[in-house]
Amino acid sequence: MRSLHIEGDSVLHRLPAGVKLSILAAISLALFTIDIPALLAVAALAGLVGHALLRISAAEIWHRMRPFALIVVVVALFTAVFSGTTEGLTAFFRLAALALFASLVTATTTTGDFINVITRAAMPLERLDVLKAQDVGLSIGLVIRFVPEILSRYEVIRDAHYARGLKPRPLSIIVPLMISTLRSADEIAAAIDARGIRSQK
Amino acid sequence: MATRDLVLSALFAAIIVALGLVPPIMLGFIPVPITAQSLGVMLAGVVLGAKRGTIAVLLVLVLAAIGLPVLSGGRGGLAVFMAPTTGYLIGWVLAAFTTGYLSQLLISHNQAGFVQTVNFFVAALFGGVIVLYVCGISYLALVTGLGFSKAFMGSLAFIPGDVLKALIAALAGRAVMVGYPLLPQRA
Numbered sequence: 001m002r003s004l005h006i007e008g009d010s011v012l013h014r015l016p017a018g019v020k021l022s023i024l025a026a027i028s029l030a031l032f033t034i035d036i037p038a039l040l041a042v043a044a045l046a047g048l049v050g051h052a053l054l055r056i057s058a059a060e061i062w063h064r065m066r067p068f069a070l071i072v073v074v075v076a077l078f079t080a081v082f083s084g085t086t087e088g089l090t091a092f093f094r095l096a097a098l099a100l101f102a103s104l105v106t107a108t109t110t111t112g113d114f115i116n117v118i119t120r121a122a123m124p125l126e127r128l129d130v131l132k133a134q135d136v137g138l139s140i141g142l143v144i145r146f147v148p149e150i151l152s153r154y155e156v157i158r159d160a161h162y163a164r165g166l167k168p169r170p171l172s173i174i175v176p177l178m179i180s181t182l183r184s185a186d187e188i189a190a191a192i193d194a195r196g197i198r199s200q201k
Numbered sequence: 202m203a204t205r206d207l208v209l210s211a212l213f214a215a216i217i218v219a220l221g222l223v224p225p226i227m228l229g230f231i232p233v234p235i236t237a238q239s240l241g242v243m244l245a246g247v248v249l250g251a252k253r254g255t256i257a258v259l260l261v262l263v264l265a266a267i268g269l270p271v272l273s274g275g276r277g278g279l280a281v282f283m284a285p286t287t288g289y290l291i292g293w294v295l296a297a298f299t300t301g302y303l304s305q306l307l308i309s310h311n312q313a314g315f316v317q318t319v320n321f322f323v324a325a326l327f328g329g330v331i332v333l334y335v336c337g338i339s340y341l342a343l344v345t346g347l348g349f350s351k352a353f354m355g356s357l358a359f360i361p362g363d364v365l366k367a368l369i370a371a372l373a374g375r376a377v378m379v380g381y382p383l384l385p386q387r388a
Contacts, residue, residue: 004268004278028283067276068284074355075285075345082351091345098283106268106278114267135207139260142211143218144269150219170237170369174220175376178248181212183381188212189205198204 004064004106006054012108017117020105027101031094037086040093047100054107064107068099115140138197142188150181209383210253214260217241221273238273240366242293243329246300247321247374250385254301258293265290288340292333300328304374305385314375322371329370330363 012020027043034040051061072095080088115137122133157176161168192198220237245254261271270277272290281290303324308317334356342352378384 002270004270024279064278065280067274068280071285075341075347078347078351078355079345082348083346087346095285095345099280102279102283106280109268111267111269118263118267131202135202136263139207139211139214139256140264140267142208143214143260143264146212146215147218147222147271150215151222154219154223170240171372171376174237174240174244174369175373175380178216178244178373178377179381181216182209182248182377182383185205185208185212189203189208192204192208198207 003111004103005110006056006107008054008108010053010108012050012104015108017109017113018120020109021117024101024105028098031097034094035090037089037093040090040097044093044097044100047097047104050104051100051107054104056107064103065099068095072096072099132198135198138192146181150177153177153180206253207256209249210256211260213241213245213249213254213257214264217245217257217261218264218271221271236273239293239329239333239363240370242297242333243300243325243367243370244373246297246302246328247304247325247370248377248383249301250305250383251298251301252385254297255294258297262290262293285341285345286337288344289333289337291340292336295336296328296333298328299332300324300370303327308378308384310382314379317378318371318375321374322368325367325370325374326364329367330360333363334360 031040031043034043048061051064072092075095076088076092079091118136119133122131122136125131126133154173154177157173158168161172166172217238220241223237242258245257248254249257264271265277265281266279268278272281281287301324304321307320307324312320338349338352338356341347341355342349345352347355374384
């Protein structure tokens with residue numbers, strides 16, 4: 001699984017992740033208070049220029065924004081048809097700018113930096129005894145570690161269907177997949193505890 | 202939280218991610234391919250119950266937020282939380298919680314198998330369809346200024362597929378309960 005992070009040394013790369021997230025929150029609030037299409041268009045353009053400064057190709061930018069393009073265009077068209085062209089343009093540029101700025105933060109921040117921010121943000125919760133802050137990093141690591149394993153289990157179950165001349169069906173794949181995966185929880189938990197990774201109080 | 206519960210949540214989060222990576226499943230009787238990821242959200246509730254199911258879904262969203270392309274179609278990054286459809290992602294958390302809570306409330310081991318399946322279906326339908334769409338449609342309506350009726354109409358086409366997923370989740374939930382019971386029981 002490749003992260004959406006892009007290597008680089010721009011100002012955005014060097015800003016601390018917490019600062020970037022605060023700026024993103026402030027910008028998105030600001031974007032919702034602005035109702036002038038031209039101003040929102042400038043914001044969207046700035047987001048686009050920001051991507052260009054990361055030295056990635058136009059194709060790569062399109063690849064990153066494609067999942068959002070359709071829904072943004074649909075919502076803008078709906079708004080334009082029912083409320084007028086100005087409102088449609090406002091919606092289009094606002095939603096495009098939001099997605100572009102958010103994608104910019106994702107591209108310039110490493111997964112590790114994000115995990116550190118989340119762990120720090122979870123500290124107050126740890127004091128309230130809701131969760132342990134270090135569990136966040138541990139569980140993220142576990143998920144990333146097991147996705148490829150589950151995919152190969154999926155392939156094994158699917159091939160077992162083919163070998164018996166059966167068509168793979170959602171139920172006959174997902175039930176054995178869940179049971180065989182969740183069965184390994186005891187072993188994994190024992191391994192984690194044996195290594196003292198979660199220091200028990 | 203016991204280590205085993207943490208591991209179960211993490212493993213289920215990995216299952217949800219994997220369901221977003223496998224090709225959409227074709228069902229024999231309807232021509233529309235089904236993306237399995239939202240099925241995974243209902244499954245988290247019916248298999249793990251409210252608490253662990255909710256944590257599993259939260260983990261998937263955290264992974265998406267930190268820039269991993271874990272959502273179906275390779276989506277990820279903070280932009281998915283700044284899109285008109287973000288309400289459905291927030292809805293996932295409540296959907297998993299509601300489905301899990303209702304499953305724990307309605308289902309017990311001494312019920313007949315058919316009753317359990319029906320109760321799982323009720324839980325998955327209420328959490329995974331009603332709660333999910335209330336969140337998704339409200340967000341779409343308020344954030345884009347589209348208004349509730351138009352947001353509802355735009356989402357209508359996806360509801361039959363999700364009802365079908367609730368049925369699959371109910372059958373799978375019952376099957377896992379027989380094979381490897383994990384759902385917390387009321388005393």
